[in-house]
Amino acid sequence: VLGIGLAAIALLTIAHLLITSVRRRRRDFAILRALGFTSWQVRGTLCWQALTLAGIALVIGVPAGIACGRLSWQVFAHQLGITPVVAVPLAVLAVMAAGWLAAAAMIAVLPGEAATRNPPARALRSE
Amino acid sequence: MGIGLALHRGAGRTAVPVRSAVTSATVGVAALSAAIVFAASLSHLLASPALYGVTWDAAVTNNSGTGTGPMMPTVKHDRQVEAWATFSAGVPLRTGRTEFEAIVLEMPRGASFVPAPVTGRLPTSDREIALGTQTLRHLHAQIGATIRISIPILDTRSRSMTIVGTTVFPTLSDTLGLGTGAALTPAGLQYLAPATTQIPLPAAVFVRFRPGVEPQAGRHDLATRLAKDGSFTVDGPSHPDGPAQLRPGTGPAAGARHRARRDRPADHRAPADHLGTAAAA
Secondary structure, eight states, X not given: OHHHHHHHHHHHHHHXXXXXXXXXXXXXXXXXXXXXXXXXXXXHHHHHHHHHHHHHHHHHHHHHHHHHHHHHHHHXXXXXXXXXXXXXXXXXXXXXXXXXXXXXXXXXXXXHHHHHHSOHHHHHHHO | OHHHHHHOOOOGGGOOOHHHHHHHHHHHHHHHHHHHHHHHHHXXXXXXXXXXXXXXXXXXXXTTSSOSGGGHHHHHTOTTEEEXXXXXXXXXXXXXXXXXEEEEEOOGGGOXXXXXXXXXXXXXXXXXXXXOHHHHHHTTOOTTOEEEEBOGGGTOOOEEEEEEEEOOBOOOSSSOBBTXXXXXXXXXXXXXXXXXXXXXXXXXXXXXXXXTOOHHHHHHHHXXXXXXXXXXXXXXXXXXXXXXXXXXXXXXXXHHHHHHHHHSOGGGOOHHHHHHHHHHO
Protein backbone atom coordinates (compact mmCIF):
# COMPACT_ATOMS: atom_id res chain seq x y z
CA VAL A 1 0.00 0.00 0.00
CA LEU A 2 2.85 2.36 0.89
CA GLY A 3 4.64 1.52 -2.37
CA ILE A 4 1.54 2.10 -4.47
CA GLY A 5 0.84 5.35 -2.61
CA LEU A 6 4.37 6.63 -3.20
CA ALA A 7 4.19 5.61 -6.87
CA ALA A 8 0.90 7.50 -7.24
CA ILE A 9 2.45 10.58 -5.64
CA ALA A 10 5.41 10.24 -8.02
CA LEU A 11 3.04 10.16 -11.01
CA LEU A 12 1.30 13.27 -9.69
CA THR A 13 4.70 14.95 -9.41
CA ILE A 14 5.39 14.17 -13.07
CA ALA A 15 1.95 15.53 -13.96
CA HIS A 16 2.71 18.69 -11.99
CA LEU A 17 6.04 19.07 -13.77
CA LEU A 18 4.37 18.73 -17.17
CA ILE A 19 1.67 21.27 -16.31
CA THR A 20 4.30 23.69 -15.00
CA SER A 21 6.39 23.09 -18.10
CA VAL A 22 3.44 23.86 -20.40
CA ARG A 23 2.60 27.07 -18.52
CA ARG A 24 6.14 28.39 -18.23
CA ARG A 25 7.21 27.35 -21.73
CA ARG A 26 4.07 28.65 -23.38
CA ARG A 27 6.19 30.98 -25.54
CA ASP A 28 8.50 28.16 -26.66
CA PHE A 29 5.58 25.98 -27.67
CA ALA A 30 3.94 28.90 -29.51
CA ILE A 31 7.15 29.55 -31.46
CA LEU A 32 7.40 25.87 -32.36
CA ARG A 33 3.82 25.85 -33.59
CA ALA A 34 4.41 29.08 -35.55
CA LEU A 35 7.38 27.36 -37.21
CA GLY A 36 5.20 24.45 -38.30
CA PHE A 37 4.83 22.07 -35.37
CA THR A 38 1.47 20.29 -35.52
CA SER A 39 -0.72 19.74 -32.44
CA TRP A 40 0.23 16.06 -32.45
CA GLN A 41 3.93 16.92 -32.47
CA VAL A 42 3.42 19.17 -29.42
CA ARG A 43 1.54 16.36 -27.68
CA GLY A 44 4.31 13.96 -28.70
CA THR A 45 6.94 16.30 -27.25
CA LEU A 46 5.18 16.32 -23.88
CA CYS A 47 4.70 12.57 -24.03
CA TRP A 48 8.44 12.10 -24.57
CA GLN A 49 9.10 14.51 -21.75
CA ALA A 50 6.98 12.38 -19.41
CA LEU A 51 8.50 9.12 -20.69
CA THR A 52 12.03 10.49 -20.20
CA LEU A 53 11.33 11.38 -16.57
CA ALA A 54 9.61 8.04 -15.96
CA GLY A 55 12.47 6.18 -17.67
CA ILE A 56 15.12 7.89 -15.53
CA ALA A 57 13.08 7.00 -12.44
CA LEU A 58 12.93 3.37 -13.58
CA VAL A 59 16.65 3.10 -14.37
CA ILE A 60 17.61 4.39 -10.92
CA GLY A 61 14.57 3.34 -8.89
CA VAL A 62 14.21 -0.33 -9.82
CA PRO A 63 17.77 -1.42 -8.84
CA ALA A 64 17.57 0.74 -5.72
CA GLY A 65 14.17 -0.74 -4.86
CA ILE A 66 15.38 -4.31 -5.37
CA ALA A 67 18.34 -3.59 -3.09
CA CYS A 68 16.06 -2.04 -0.42
CA GLY A 69 13.57 -4.92 -0.70
CA ARG A 70 16.34 -7.50 -0.32
CA LEU A 71 17.80 -5.69 2.65
CA SER A 72 14.46 -5.25 4.42
CA TRP A 73 13.56 -8.92 3.82
CA GLN A 74 16.93 -10.03 5.19
CA VAL A 75 16.41 -7.92 8.31
CA PHE A 76 12.88 -9.33 8.71
CA ALA A 77 14.12 -12.93 8.21
CA HIS A 78 16.96 -12.34 10.66
CA GLN A 79 14.46 -11.15 13.30
CA LEU A 80 12.25 -14.20 12.69
CA GLY A 81 15.26 -16.52 12.72
CA ILE A 82 14.56 -18.10 9.34
CA THR A 83 16.71 -18.65 6.27
CA PRO A 84 16.68 -15.36 4.32
CA VAL A 85 15.67 -16.53 0.84
CA VAL A 86 14.96 -13.47 -1.30
CA ALA A 87 12.68 -13.78 -4.32
CA VAL A 88 13.05 -11.17 -7.09
CA PRO A 89 10.05 -11.52 -9.43
CA LEU A 90 11.49 -10.16 -12.67
CA ALA A 91 8.25 -10.73 -14.60
CA VAL A 92 6.24 -8.71 -12.06
CA LEU A 93 8.86 -5.95 -12.09
CA ALA A 94 8.73 -5.88 -15.91
CA VAL A 95 4.93 -5.54 -15.82
CA MET A 96 5.27 -2.79 -13.21
CA ALA A 97 7.80 -0.95 -15.41
CA ALA A 98 5.54 -1.22 -18.46
CA GLY A 99 2.56 0.00 -16.43
CA TRP A 100 4.59 2.88 -15.04
CA LEU A 101 5.63 4.04 -18.54
CA ALA A 102 2.06 3.68 -19.81
CA ALA A 103 0.76 5.72 -16.87
CA ALA A 104 3.38 8.42 -17.53
CA ALA A 105 2.36 8.57 -21.21
CA MET A 106 -1.32 8.85 -20.25
CA ILE A 107 -0.58 11.60 -17.77
CA ALA A 108 0.97 13.65 -20.59
CA VAL A 109 -2.35 13.74 -22.48
CA LEU A 110 -3.97 16.54 -20.46
CA PRO A 111 -0.97 18.93 -20.49
CA GLY A 112 -0.69 18.16 -24.22
CA GLU A 113 -4.27 19.28 -24.74
CA ALA A 114 -3.61 22.44 -22.72
CA ALA A 115 -0.50 23.23 -24.79
CA THR A 116 -2.39 23.05 -28.08
CA ARG A 117 -5.62 24.76 -26.96
CA ASN A 118 -4.55 28.37 -27.52
CA PRO A 119 -3.59 29.57 -31.02
CA PRO A 120 0.15 30.43 -31.21
CA ALA A 121 -0.51 34.05 -32.20
CA ARG A 122 -2.54 34.69 -29.03
CA ALA A 123 0.09 33.02 -26.88
CA LEU A 124 2.90 35.07 -28.41
CA ARG A 125 0.91 38.29 -28.06
CA SER A 126 0.27 37.68 -24.36
CA GLU A 127 3.96 36.95 -23.81
CA MET B 1 12.83 17.62 -28.40
CA GLY B 2 10.79 16.14 -25.55
CA ILE B 3 13.87 14.51 -24.05
CA GLY B 4 15.68 17.84 -24.14
CA LEU B 5 12.75 19.61 -22.46
CA ALA B 6 12.57 16.91 -19.79
CA LEU B 7 16.19 17.45 -18.78
CA HIS B 8 16.35 21.21 -19.26
CA ARG B 9 15.70 23.04 -16.00
CA GLY B 10 15.31 26.45 -17.59
CA ALA B 11 15.93 29.72 -15.79
CA GLY B 12 13.92 32.65 -14.52
CA ARG B 13 10.34 32.58 -15.82
CA THR B 14 10.83 29.26 -17.66
CA ALA B 15 12.38 27.37 -14.72
CA VAL B 16 10.72 24.00 -14.00
CA PRO B 17 11.35 21.71 -10.98
CA VAL B 18 13.06 18.90 -12.92
CA ARG B 19 15.33 17.72 -10.13
CA SER B 20 12.58 17.38 -7.52
CA ALA B 21 10.30 15.63 -10.02
CA VAL B 22 13.00 13.11 -10.94
CA THR B 23 13.78 12.53 -7.25
CA SER B 24 10.14 12.05 -6.36
CA ALA B 25 9.52 9.69 -9.28
CA THR B 26 12.64 7.67 -8.43
CA VAL B 27 11.60 7.33 -4.78
CA GLY B 28 8.13 6.21 -5.87
CA VAL B 29 9.48 3.57 -8.26
CA ALA B 30 12.01 2.39 -5.68
CA ALA B 31 9.30 2.05 -3.00
CA LEU B 32 7.07 0.09 -5.37
CA SER B 33 9.96 -2.18 -6.42
CA ALA B 34 10.96 -2.78 -2.80
CA ALA B 35 7.37 -3.63 -1.90
CA ILE B 36 7.19 -6.10 -4.82
CA VAL B 37 10.44 -7.83 -3.77
CA PHE B 38 9.36 -8.01 -0.11
CA ALA B 39 5.90 -9.35 -0.99
CA ALA B 40 7.37 -11.93 -3.37
CA SER B 41 9.83 -13.10 -0.70
CA LEU B 42 7.00 -13.39 1.83
CA SER B 43 4.89 -15.38 -0.64
CA HIS B 44 7.87 -17.64 -1.33
CA LEU B 45 8.32 -18.20 2.40
CA LEU B 46 4.65 -19.07 2.95
CA ALA B 47 4.72 -21.40 -0.08
CA SER B 48 7.89 -23.20 1.10
CA PRO B 49 7.13 -25.00 4.39
CA ALA B 50 10.75 -26.15 4.76
CA LEU B 51 11.79 -22.52 5.17
CA TYR B 52 9.66 -22.22 8.31
CA GLY B 53 10.63 -25.60 9.66
CA VAL B 54 7.89 -27.87 8.38
CA THR B 55 9.52 -30.81 6.61
CA TRP B 56 6.96 -33.53 7.23
CA ASP B 57 3.52 -34.44 5.91
CA ALA B 58 2.12 -36.13 9.02
CA ALA B 59 2.85 -36.37 12.74
CA VAL B 60 1.59 -39.62 14.29
CA THR B 61 0.95 -39.70 18.04
CA ASN B 62 0.14 -42.76 20.12
CA ASN B 63 -2.91 -41.97 22.26
CA SER B 64 -2.24 -44.97 24.51
CA GLY B 65 0.92 -43.49 26.00
CA THR B 66 3.04 -46.48 25.05
CA GLY B 67 5.49 -44.62 22.84
CA THR B 68 6.02 -45.07 19.15
CA GLY B 69 6.67 -48.84 19.26
CA PRO B 70 3.18 -50.08 18.34
CA MET B 71 2.91 -47.81 15.30
CA MET B 72 6.37 -48.40 13.87
CA PRO B 73 5.75 -51.67 11.94
CA THR B 74 2.89 -50.06 10.04
CA VAL B 75 4.78 -46.82 9.41
CA LYS B 76 7.97 -48.60 8.33
CA HIS B 77 6.21 -50.86 5.84
CA ASP B 78 3.81 -48.31 4.44
CA ARG B 79 4.47 -47.98 0.70
CA GLN B 80 3.43 -44.33 0.73
CA VAL B 81 5.97 -43.40 3.42
CA GLU B 82 9.29 -42.13 2.11
CA ALA B 83 10.94 -41.27 5.45
CA TRP B 84 10.11 -41.19 9.13
CA ALA B 85 11.71 -40.09 12.37
CA THR B 86 10.68 -40.43 15.99
CA PHE B 87 10.82 -37.19 17.91
CA SER B 88 10.19 -35.54 21.24
CA ALA B 89 9.35 -31.85 21.26
CA GLY B 90 9.30 -29.34 24.08
CA VAL B 91 12.15 -30.73 26.19
CA PRO B 92 12.98 -27.85 28.58
CA LEU B 93 16.62 -26.77 28.80
CA ARG B 94 18.43 -24.05 30.69
CA THR B 95 21.73 -22.31 30.27
CA GLY B 96 22.51 -19.66 32.84
CA ARG B 97 19.21 -17.87 33.43
CA THR B 98 17.91 -18.51 29.94
CA GLU B 99 15.38 -21.27 29.43
CA PHE B 100 14.31 -22.66 26.07
CA GLU B 101 12.84 -25.84 24.64
CA ALA B 102 14.45 -28.47 22.45
CA ILE B 103 13.38 -30.95 19.84
CA VAL B 104 15.03 -34.37 20.09
CA LEU B 105 15.12 -36.20 16.77
CA GLU B 106 16.26 -39.61 15.70
CA MET B 107 17.23 -39.78 12.07
CA PRO B 108 16.90 -43.29 10.64
CA ARG B 109 17.67 -43.77 6.93
CA GLY B 110 19.64 -40.54 7.14
CA ALA B 111 16.49 -38.49 6.58
CA SER B 112 16.60 -35.27 8.52
CA PHE B 113 13.34 -33.67 9.58
CA VAL B 114 15.10 -30.60 10.85
CA PRO B 115 15.55 -28.18 7.93
CA ALA B 116 18.99 -27.53 6.57
CA PRO B 117 20.98 -25.44 9.02
CA VAL B 118 20.99 -21.70 8.50
CA THR B 119 24.66 -21.77 9.44
CA GLY B 120 27.01 -24.54 10.60
CA ARG B 121 25.57 -28.08 10.77
CA LEU B 122 23.16 -30.23 12.76
CA PRO B 123 24.28 -32.11 15.90
CA THR B 124 25.53 -35.64 15.37
CA SER B 125 26.98 -36.59 18.76
CA ASP B 126 25.81 -36.42 22.37
CA ARG B 127 27.85 -33.30 23.18
CA GLU B 128 26.60 -31.20 20.30
CA ILE B 129 23.61 -28.90 20.03
CA ALA B 130 22.10 -26.66 17.36
CA LEU B 131 20.29 -23.51 18.41
CA GLY B 132 17.81 -21.16 16.81
CA THR B 133 19.34 -17.87 15.71
CA GLN B 134 17.29 -15.89 18.23
CA THR B 135 18.29 -18.22 21.07
CA LEU B 136 21.93 -17.98 20.01
CA ARG B 137 21.67 -14.18 19.98
CA HIS B 138 19.96 -14.18 23.36
CA LEU B 139 22.79 -16.24 24.84
CA HIS B 140 25.42 -13.91 23.29
CA ALA B 141 27.09 -17.07 22.03
CA GLN B 142 28.45 -18.14 18.66
CA ILE B 143 28.90 -21.31 16.66
CA GLY B 144 31.81 -23.31 18.00
CA ALA B 145 31.33 -22.02 21.54
CA THR B 146 30.77 -24.36 24.47
CA ILE B 147 27.86 -23.64 26.79
CA ARG B 148 26.71 -25.32 29.97
CA ILE B 149 23.21 -26.75 29.73
CA SER B 150 20.90 -28.41 32.24
CA ILE B 151 17.35 -29.73 32.37
CA PRO B 152 15.62 -27.41 34.86
CA ILE B 153 12.75 -29.73 35.79
CA LEU B 154 15.24 -32.44 36.80
CA ASP B 155 17.45 -29.93 38.61
CA THR B 156 20.45 -31.62 37.03
CA ARG B 157 24.05 -30.52 37.07
CA SER B 158 24.80 -28.51 33.95
CA ARG B 159 26.95 -30.14 31.30
CA SER B 160 29.04 -28.72 28.50
CA MET B 161 27.76 -28.88 24.95
CA THR B 162 29.21 -27.38 21.79
CA ILE B 163 27.06 -25.24 19.51
CA VAL B 164 27.57 -26.67 16.04
CA GLY B 165 25.04 -24.66 14.07
CA THR B 166 21.83 -22.67 13.87
CA THR B 167 18.67 -23.95 12.27
CA VAL B 168 14.96 -23.26 11.88
CA PHE B 169 12.50 -25.12 14.08
CA PRO B 170 8.90 -26.03 13.37
CA THR B 171 6.42 -24.26 15.62
CA LEU B 172 5.61 -27.11 18.00
CA SER B 173 5.07 -25.31 21.28
CA ASP B 174 4.79 -21.85 22.78
CA THR B 175 8.55 -21.44 22.93
CA LEU B 176 9.83 -23.80 20.23
CA GLY B 177 9.63 -22.44 16.73
CA LEU B 178 11.56 -20.68 13.96
CA GLY B 179 14.62 -19.06 15.54
CA THR B 180 13.80 -20.04 19.12
CA GLY B 181 14.81 -23.39 20.57
CA ALA B 182 17.41 -26.11 20.25
CA ALA B 183 17.94 -29.44 18.50
CA LEU B 184 19.51 -32.44 20.19
CA THR B 185 20.17 -36.07 19.37
CA PRO B 186 18.60 -38.68 21.69
CA ALA B 187 22.13 -39.38 22.94
CA GLY B 188 22.46 -35.68 23.74
CA LEU B 189 19.32 -35.80 25.88
CA GLN B 190 20.61 -38.90 27.67
CA TYR B 191 23.91 -37.09 28.27
CA LEU B 192 22.10 -34.19 29.94
CA ALA B 193 19.83 -36.33 32.11
CA PRO B 194 21.11 -37.97 35.33
CA ALA B 195 22.18 -41.57 34.95
CA THR B 196 19.36 -42.70 37.22
CA THR B 197 16.68 -41.07 35.09
CA GLN B 198 15.19 -43.21 32.39
CA ILE B 199 14.56 -41.13 29.30
CA PRO B 200 10.99 -41.72 28.16
CA LEU B 201 10.32 -43.20 24.77
CA PRO B 202 9.71 -40.75 21.92
CA ALA B 203 6.07 -39.74 21.84
CA ALA B 204 5.46 -39.28 18.15
CA VAL B 205 6.72 -39.91 14.63
CA PHE B 206 7.20 -37.49 11.78
CA VAL B 207 6.29 -39.00 8.42
CA ARG B 208 7.12 -37.76 4.95
CA PHE B 209 5.21 -39.27 2.04
CA ARG B 210 6.68 -40.25 -1.31
CA PRO B 211 6.48 -37.72 -4.15
CA GLY B 212 3.11 -37.91 -5.84
CA VAL B 213 1.21 -38.85 -2.69
CA GLU B 214 -1.31 -36.16 -1.83
CA PRO B 215 -0.64 -35.38 1.87
CA GLN B 216 -4.27 -35.29 2.99
CA ALA B 217 -5.06 -38.59 1.27
CA GLY B 218 -1.81 -40.06 2.61
CA ARG B 219 -2.73 -39.06 6.17
CA HIS B 220 -6.19 -40.55 5.77
CA ASP B 221 -4.78 -43.84 4.44
CA LEU B 222 -2.16 -44.01 7.19
CA ALA B 223 -4.78 -43.31 9.89
CA THR B 224 -6.97 -46.09 8.46
CA ARG B 225 -4.10 -48.59 8.51
CA LEU B 226 -3.01 -47.56 12.02
CA ALA B 227 -6.55 -47.89 13.38
CA LYS B 228 -6.06 -51.68 13.36
CA ASP B 229 -3.06 -51.37 15.71
CA GLY B 230 -4.58 -49.11 18.34
CA SER B 231 -5.53 -45.51 19.02
CA PHE B 232 -3.36 -43.08 17.09
CA THR B 233 -3.72 -39.50 15.96
CA VAL B 234 -2.43 -38.53 12.53
CA ASP B 235 -2.09 -34.76 12.22
CA GLY B 236 -0.87 -32.63 9.36
CA PRO B 237 1.40 -29.64 9.87
CA SER B 238 -0.23 -26.26 10.35
CA HIS B 239 0.53 -23.74 7.64
CA PRO B 240 0.42 -20.02 8.46
CA ASP B 241 -1.66 -17.56 6.46
CA GLY B 242 0.69 -14.67 7.19
CA PRO B 243 3.93 -13.72 8.92
CA ALA B 244 2.18 -13.03 12.24
CA GLN B 245 1.27 -16.72 12.55
CA LEU B 246 4.87 -17.83 12.07
CA ARG B 247 5.93 -16.89 15.59
CA PRO B 248 5.86 -19.61 18.28
CA GLY B 249 2.51 -19.93 20.00
CA THR B 250 0.67 -17.91 17.34
CA GLY B 251 0.07 -20.56 14.65
CA PRO B 252 -3.39 -21.65 13.58
CA ALA B 253 -2.96 -24.88 15.50
CA ALA B 254 -1.72 -23.20 18.68
CA GLY B 255 -5.17 -23.08 20.26
CA ALA B 256 -5.88 -26.68 19.39
CA ARG B 257 -2.47 -27.65 20.74
CA HIS B 258 -3.21 -25.94 24.07
CA ARG B 259 -6.58 -27.68 24.31
CA ALA B 260 -5.04 -31.03 23.42
CA ARG B 261 -2.33 -30.61 26.05
CA ARG B 262 -4.82 -29.53 28.71
CA ASP B 263 -7.25 -32.37 27.98
CA ARG B 264 -4.65 -35.13 27.69
CA PRO B 265 -4.58 -37.67 30.56
CA ALA B 266 -1.38 -37.90 32.59
CA ASP B 267 0.01 -40.97 30.83
CA HIS B 268 -0.39 -39.32 27.40
CA ARG B 269 1.78 -36.31 28.09
CA ALA B 270 4.79 -35.26 26.10
CA PRO B 271 8.25 -36.55 27.10
CA ALA B 272 9.11 -33.27 28.78
CA ASP B 273 6.19 -33.81 31.13
CA HIS B 274 7.35 -37.38 31.69
CA LEU B 275 10.75 -36.02 32.70
CA GLY B 276 8.97 -33.76 35.15
CA THR B 277 7.05 -36.69 36.58
CA ALA B 278 10.26 -38.67 36.96
CA ALA B 279 11.86 -35.78 38.78
CA ALA B 280 8.89 -35.43 41.13
CA ALA B 281 8.98 -39.15 41.88
